[in-house]
Amino acid sequence: MLKFIVKRILISIPIFLCITFAVFVLSNLAPGSPADVIAQAGNLTEEAYRQLEISLGLDKPIYVRYAIWLGDLLKGYFGNSTTLYAPVSYLIQKRIGPSLLLTGTSIVLATLLAIPLGVIAACKPYSAWDNASSVVSFLGVSLPSFFLCLVGIYVFSVKLAILPASGMHNPGDESLGDLLRHLLLPSLIVCVLNMGSIVKQTRGAVLEVLGEDYIKTARSKGLKEKVVIIKHALRNALIPIVTTIGMLVPMLVGGAVVTEQCFGWPGMGSLMINAISTRDYNTIMGCTVVISVSVLVVNLLLDILYTYLDPRIKKG
Amino acid sequence: MKKLLSMMLILAMTVGLLSACGNSNQSTTAATTTANSTTQSGGNETQPAATEPHGTMVYALTNSWGSLNPYHIVNYTGTNVHDKLWETLYSIDEEGNLVNRSCESYEVQEDGKVYIIHLRKDVKWHDGEPVTAADWEFAARLLADPAVTGMAGKTYPANLSGVDASGNIVETEPFGLVATDDYTLKFTLDNPLNYNLFMLNYSRFYHPLPKHLLDGKMTGANFVENEFWLNPVGCGPFKFVSTTPGEEVVFVANENFYYHVQIKNLIIRKVAAASLASSIISGDIDCTTAVDLNDLEELRAASGVTVRKANQTEYVYCHINNALCSKEVRQAINLAIDKQQIINTVLNGEGVPAETPINPASPLCGVDCTSTRDVAKAKELLAAAGWDSNTVITMATPSDFREDIALIMQQNLAEVGVQLKLVSCDQTAMQAGLKDGTYQMGMQTWGMHYQNPTYFQICQTPGSSINLSFIDYDDYANYCHQIDAAQDSTELYNLVQEYIKYMLEDMGHIGIAHRNSYAAWSANVINGPTASSHDLSWEWTVKD
Numbered sequence: 001m002l003k004f005i006v007k008r009i010l011i012s013i014p015i016f017l018c019i020t021f022a023v024f025v026l027s028n029l030a031p032g033s034p035a036d037v038i039a040q041a042g043n044l045t046e047e048a049y050r051q052l053e054i055s056l057g058l059d060k061p062i063y064v065r066y067a068i069w070l071g072d073l074l075k076g077y078f079g080n081s082t083t084l085y086a087p088v089s090y091l092i093q094k095r096i097g098p099s100l101l102l103t104g105t106s107i108v109l110a111t112l113l114a115i116p117l118g119v120i121a122a123c124k125p126y127s128a129w130d131n132a133s134s135v136v137s138f139l140g141v142s143l144p145s146f147f148l149c150l151v152g153i154y155v156f157s158v159k160l161a162i163l164p165a166s167g168m169h170n171p172g173d174e175s176l177g178d179l180l181r182h183l184l185l186p187s188l189i190v191c192v193l194n195m196g197s198i199v200k201q202t203r204g205a206v207l208e209v210l211g212e213d214y215i216k217t218a219r220s221k222g223l224k225e226k227v228v229i230i231k232h233a234l235r236n237a238l239i240p241i242v243t244t245i246g247m248l249v250p251m252l253v254g255g256a257v258v259t260e261q262c263f264g265w266p267g268m269g270s271l272m273i274n275a276i277s278t279r280d281y282n283t284i285m286g287c288t289v290v291i292s293v294s295v296l297v298v299n300l301l302l303d304i305l306y307t308y309l310d311p312r313i314k315k316g
Numbered sequence: 317m318k319k320l321l322s323m324m325l326i327l328a329m330t331v332g333l334l335s336a337c338g339n340s341n342q343s344t345t346a347a348t349t350t351a352n353s354t355t356q357s358g359g360n361e362t363q364p365a366a367t368e369p370h371g372t373m374v375y376a377l378t379n380s381w382g383s384l385n386p387y388h389i390v391n392y393t394g395t396n397v398h399d400k401l402w403e404t405l406y407s408i409d410e411e412g413n414l415v416n417r418s419c420e421s422y423e424v425q426e427d428g429k430v431y432i433i434h435l436r437k438d439v440k441w442h443d444g445e446p447v448t449a450a451d452w453e454f455a456a457r458l459l460a461d462p463a464v465t466g467m468a469g470k471t472y473p474a475n476l477s478g479v480d481a482s483g484n485i486v487e488t489e490p491f492g493l494v495a496t497d498d499y500t501l502k503f504t505l506d507n508p509l510n511y512n513l514f515m516l517n518y519s520r521f522y523h524p525l526p527k528h529l530l531d532g533k534m535t536g537a538n539f540v541e542n543e544f545w546l547n548p549v550g551c552g553p554f555k556f557v558s559t560t561p562g563e564e565v566v567f568v569a570n571e572n573f574y575y576h577v578q579i580k581n582l583i584i585r586k587v588a589a590a591s592l593a594s595s596i597i598s599g600d601i602d603c604t605t606a607v608d609l610n611d612l613e614e615l616r617a618a619s620g621v622t623v624r625k626a627n628q629t630e631y632v633y634c635h636i637n638n639a640l641c642s643k644e645v646r647q648a649i650n651l652a653i654d655k656q657q658i659i660n661t662v663l664n665g666e667g668v669p670a671e672t673p674i675n676p677a678s679p680l681c682g683v684d685c686t687s688t689r690d691v692a693k694a695k696e697l698l699a700a701a702g703w704d705s706n707t708v709i710t711m712a713t714p715s716d717f718r719e720d721i722a723l724i725m726q727q728n729l730a731e732v733g734v735q736l737k738l739v740s741c742d743q744t745a746m747q748a749g750l751k752d753g754t755y756q757m758g759m760q761t762w763g764m765h766y767q768n769p770t771y772f773q774i775c776q777t778p779g780s781s782i783n784l785s786f787i788d789y790d791d792y793a794n795y796c797h798q799i800d801a802a803q804d805s806t807e808l809y810n811l812v813q814e815y816i817k818y819m820l821e822d823m824g825h826i827g828i829a830h831r832n833s834y835a836a837w838s839a840n841v842i843n844g845p846t847a848s849s850h851d852l853s854w855e856w857t858v859k860d
Contacts, residue, residue, distance in 0.1 A: 031741070032748035038467075039781040040747060041389040048470065048482035049781050055465035080541050083390045084561040085383035090546070094560050146590065153591055157598040165595040167564075171372040171583050261588045264595075266563040270586075274380050274562055277742050278390060 001304075008303065012296040017070075019292045020285065024066050027276070027284045033058055034082035037278045056082060069285060078289070079282035083274070088286035091271060096253070096290065098168060099267030102260070103252045105183060106190035111245055114195040118202025118241075119234060122210060133199050140196025148189045149262035156185055166264035186263045190256045194248055201244040205237035212236075238309050242302060249298040254291045369569035371858035372581040375845065376596075376604040378589045380562040385545045386523040387459055387469030392763070395520065396605075397565055397584055400853055401550035403439055403447060406519035410846045411627055414515050418447070418524075428508030428803050433501040438574045441526050442555045449495030451524035456493045458525065460485040461536025472521050477504045508801040510808065516768045524551065553577045553854040562586065575854040582853070596621055596836050602858065603844040607834040609664050609717070620839025626847045629830040630763040631673050632721070634711070635775075635784040636826055637756045641709075644701035646823040651694040652732040653725055655687045659829050662720040666834075670827035672819040673762070673772035677830075680769050680809065683816045687827075694732045705733040711757035712739045712746040718759040721828060750784040757826075758784065763833065769812045770796040776824055785825045791818060 035052045038044075044052065053059050057068065072079060078088035121133035157165035163185045164170070170178050209215065210233055218228045257269035264270075268287060275283035375396075382390040386398040399407065405419040418439055423432040439447040458464065460473045462484040470483030476492030479485055492504040503514075525534070526549055534542050548556050553575065554567035564585045569577040587595055587604070593611035595601040597618040605626065607615065615623050636646055655669035668676060669687035676685045709729075713722045719740055726736040739755065749755040762772070774780050776792035795815040802808035837844045842857040 030745065031752075031754070032744035036748050036751070037390055037744055040743070041391055041394075044471070044781040045482045046779055046781075048465075051465045051482065081561070083380070083382050085385055085388050085540060086546060086561045087541075091561055150590060150594075153594045153598075157600070158594050161598060165591060165598045165600045166587055167374075167585060167600060171374060171581055262591050264563075264585060264587045264591070266560045270563065277744065278380075279744055 001307075005300065005304070008300050012300070016292055016296060020070070020288055021066060023288045024069065024281070024285060025062060027279070027281055028062050028065070030279065032279050034279050034281060037083060037280075069282075073289065078286040081275070081280050081283045083278040083280045084283070088282050091283060092268070092286055092290055095266060095268045095271045098265060099254070099256075099260070099269065100252065102183065102187055102265055102267060103190060103248075103256055105187040106256070107194060107245065107248050107252060109187060109191040110194040110198055110248075113191070114198035115202050115234075115241065117195075118199045119206050119229060121199070121203040122206035122233075123229060125207060130203070133203060136192075137196040137199045137203075140192050140194065140199075142196075143193070145189070145193055145256070145258040146262060148192065149186075149259055152185050152189050153262070168265060186256070186259050186265055190251075190259050193256075193259075194251075197244055197247075198241065202237070202241050205240045206233050209233045209237045235309070239306055242305060242309065246298055246302045250291055250295050253294040254287065367578070369571065369577050369580040371579055371840075371860050372583065373579050373602045373841065373844065373856060373858050374583045374585055374600070376585055376587040376592060376601040376606070378587060378592060378604075378606045380586055381565075381584075382562070383545055384548050384556070384559065384565070385540075386521070387455075387467050387472075388540070388545075389469055389521075398523065399520070399552060400554040400567055400582065400584070401548065401552045401556055402523035403551040404519050404523060405433060406515050407852055408520070408847075409852055412847075414512075414519065415852060417519075419515075419519070422511070424511055424803075426508070428510055428514070428801060429505050431503040431505070431511075431514055432496075433503065435499040435501065436574060437499055439551055440572050441528075441551045442549050442570060443526075443529070444572075445526070445528050447524055447551050448498045448527075449501045450498070451527045452501055452522075453493055453495040454527040454531065455523060455525040457485065457491065458530075458534065458536065458539060459483070460491070461539070463536030464539045467540070469521065475505050475507065475509070477506050479506075507797060508803070510800065510803050513768060513770065513800050526551075554582050573854060575852075577854040578857045579853075582856075593836075596838050599838050599840065601838065602841050603835065603837045605833065605835040605845050605847060607836050609666050609832075609834075612664065612666070612834060615836050622837040622841065624835045624837070624846050626833040626835055628763070628833060628847050629667065629675055630761050630833055631670060631675075631772075632667075632718070632759065632761050632828040632831050633670065633673070634725075634826040634828060635750055635758045635760060636824075637750075637753070637786050638788070638824060639786045640756055642701050643822060644697045645703060646826065648694040648697035648701070648703070648732060649729060649734060650823050650826050651688075651690045651697070652734065653728050653826070653828070654689045655828060656689075657728075658721050658724050662717055662724065663829060663831055666832040667829040670830045672816050672827055674769055674812070674816055675830045678769075680812045681816060682809065682813050683820070685816065685820070689728075691731055698732060698734070703733065705735070708735045708737050709756045710737045710739060710754070711759070712741050712749050712755040713759045714743045714746060715740050718761070722759060747782075747784065759828070760784075761831070769815065770799050787824050791822070792824065 034056055035049060035058055038052060039049055057065055069079070080087055081091055084091060117133045117136065121130040124130055153165045156163040164182050168179060168182050215228060215232055218232050254268055254272065257273055259265065260267045260269035261273060271283065272287045275287065377393050377396055379391055379393040381394040381397045382388055384397065384401060386402045403418045405417060406414045407417050409415050418435050419433050420436045421434045425432065435449055441447055456473050459467065459469060460479050460483060464470065473479045474481055474483045478489040478491040485491060494502045496502050529549060530544060534544060550556060553570055553573045554577070555570050557566040557568050559565045564583065567582040569580050571577065585601070587601060589606070589608055592601070592604055592606065592608065593615055596604060596615060607623070612623065615621050636649065659665060659667045659669060671685045671687050674681045711722060713719050722738050726738055729736045741749070746755065746758045750758045773792060773796035775782055775785065776787050777783055778788050778790060795811065795818060799808060799811045799815060802811055833847070835844065835846045840858050840860065842859060844856050845851040
């Protein structure tokens with residue numbers, strides 16, 4: 001197992017370099033630069049603009065800038081934000097907690113709701129339950145997140161006035177209850193958006209397994225249907241389900257971009273959107289590092305988890 | 317005597333132009349004149365505190381404001397935050413008048429080249445130390461240090477003598493800002509400025525920095541990245557408590573401020589434009605000055621919500637590449653656009669057609685700036701200019717109401733044989749595309765013009781980083797320099813008329829509309845912000 005983990009980590013290094021290089025190049029190729037953003041706010045002379053470009057390192061070729069950035073990263077330095085003028089590590093530290101809270105809650109909720117719904121749909125195919133789960137899946141997959149956010153705010157904050165429309169806390173109230181009130185609506189919306197894929201995957205995987213011979217054997221042994229479904233069918237269908245949930249991890253770290261924007265949730269998503277629109281390369285790269293490392297780590301953990309879920313993989 | 321009379325005329329002119337007027341019961345000014353200098357002294361004495369600061373106001377902005385460093389400005393949203401934390405010489409009231417802050421009185425010498433500012437003696441840093449003239453000089457010298465780069469704020473010392481055009485100090489010359497004693501500042505300028513423009517230029521964006529905390533610790537080299545900005549000690553009406561950079565700043569009332577601050581807690585928060593109205597109606601947000609015109613009706617109909625029209629408009633205009641489009645073509649394009657239709661349909665009737673950056677309603681605008689669409693004349697001009705109808709002009713617009721305006725322009729221009737290709741992008745991409753010639757036109761907005769008739773000159777000056785119409789002649793700059801230097805109100809008025817006439821003739825950029833701005837307050841607000849920046853925040857009050 002140790003050999004496997006070391007091998008996976010070594011494979012992850014070039015993948016990480018490819019991801020960061022691609023993002024670095026793409027963000028630098030987008031029209032405009034941090035110097036242009038800063039110059040928008042004042043009447044910079046050509047000389048001042050040139051000085052600004054030099055101070056930001058924009059006078060150097062792109063591969064040199066990437067090498068400098070990578071060198072700094074190896075020393076643990078993410079650079080400074082060119083628009084917020086704070087260390088990128090400080091900005092990420094401030095934003096990652098709220099993002100993990102919002103997306104973590106919604107993924108847990110989505111998992112807890114979607115797996116039973118998918119299993120029931122698989123056990124009773126083409127029934128009312130199945131149709132209901134299909135509707136939920138399609139809604140989750142097809143509804144734009146901004147639409148759900150605006151509907152949610154209109155209904156629960158404006159019309160019913162039972163949930164807050166923005167922020168993480170009411171002014172001066174740092175209590176857990178207040179936090180949960182603010183968390184409820186955005187996390188439910190992100191939950192609905194993610195449930196679709198989990199329900200569909202669960203339904204399909206469990207339905208496939210239910211047709212296997214060992215399920216018939218289990219039933220013929222007189223096992224209770226509940227045991228057959230949970231212990232034999234669901235257990236064997238877990239690999240694709242876990243993979244689907246694992247695919248949500250980038251969002252867990254990167255934040256639910258649109259939802260965070262709509263609800264004024266101070267997470268990684270809104271930090272990234274702001275960084276992209278202001279060509280804040282250091283912040284874009286800082287967020288990329290955090291997201292890509294977490295995705296690579298989670299993929300490694302998923303691979304380890306697979307061996308526990310399906311011993312055949314271990315043997316292989 | 318002549319000078320005395322002219323000075324009296326200045327004072328008699330438009331209230332907002334050359335005098336700092338009173339506002340409510342706390343901010344009044346009085347003016348006196350002397351033979352050799354003009355002195356305007358503030359009567360803004362500290363009012364006895366009627367009640368303790370109370371309640372919390374959540375103030376929403378739709379753009380991120382960058383840093384708490386008042387000289388690092390990525391957009392003008394930052395001024396909404398900075399003037400709460402940092403002291404300024406003057407502030408601006410709801411009517412656009414100057415209101416004394418740290419400037420208690422001033423003298424003008426050498427026909428506007430020298431300004432002596434007498435500072436209030438009761439201004440304190442939030443750690444209790446007094447704010448002195450040395451703190452103001454310290455900030456200006458720090459900003460003008462050549463090691464400080466990447467700061468839009470470096471524009472502001474550029475008018476001082478001893479500072480070059482890029483805002484860097486010239487060691488061989490005396491620095492143009494000196495603390496002559498603990499509470500007196502002497503500004504020496506390269507070119508004369510009239511009082512109003514001096515104050516508009518220097519009061520709003522010029523702030524002191526705490527020399528007693530930063531001397532020797534903050535240098536030009538670490539000015540940008542200094543950790544002080546993450547936990548700043550300011551001197552404005554509100555004290556810093558905490559921040560999530562770019563998302564939220566929490567302030568608490570500065571009870572030692574020389575005006576009585578009425579709100580206990582002020583929270584400035586970034587809120588998405590799409591959910592702003594809902595947040596005001598639900599009471600999660602107390603106020604905003606960035607009301608979307610499409611939300612106006614909903615806000616007006618909402619129970620307890622107050623909607624206030626601001627006494628300033630936003631100028632909507634198009635940069636047009638002068639190198640590619642001759643004067644006749646620019647004039648034709650201007651004549652072909654149905655600006656009234658744009659206002660009626662896109663802006664819901666909230667605005668007036670614009671021909672120049674100066675609002676026709678301004679007391680400074682005496683020239684007929686009526687916008688009339690004339691398709692026949694536009695065609696005539698294009699024919700005279702030899703316009704090839706196969707030529708395609710690419711115009712960029714950020715993804716907001718400007719996209720809708722661009723669609724109407726596209727139809728209007730097609731009628732006269734000008735093909736407009738529209739590209740939707742973000743603000744930065746538009747500016748970059750205009751700069752490198754990818755786009756020949758781009759639509760911008762500008763919401764900071766108050767009473768300054770030359771506010772737009774940086775878009776008309778050759779060599780400026782935001783002269784995106786590529787104006788390569790000095791005519792605009794020359795007009796503006798003359799206006800800036802005019803000390804006599806009649807001369808000022810006449811020069812502004814000449815400037816307007818020149819803009820109408822040259823059409824260096826295309827004006828579209830002066831768009832109305834609105835503020836909205838939730839039921840919790842008794843008195844709140846009305847304009848996008850530089851409100852008198854110490855006068856704001858909430859119920860709880």
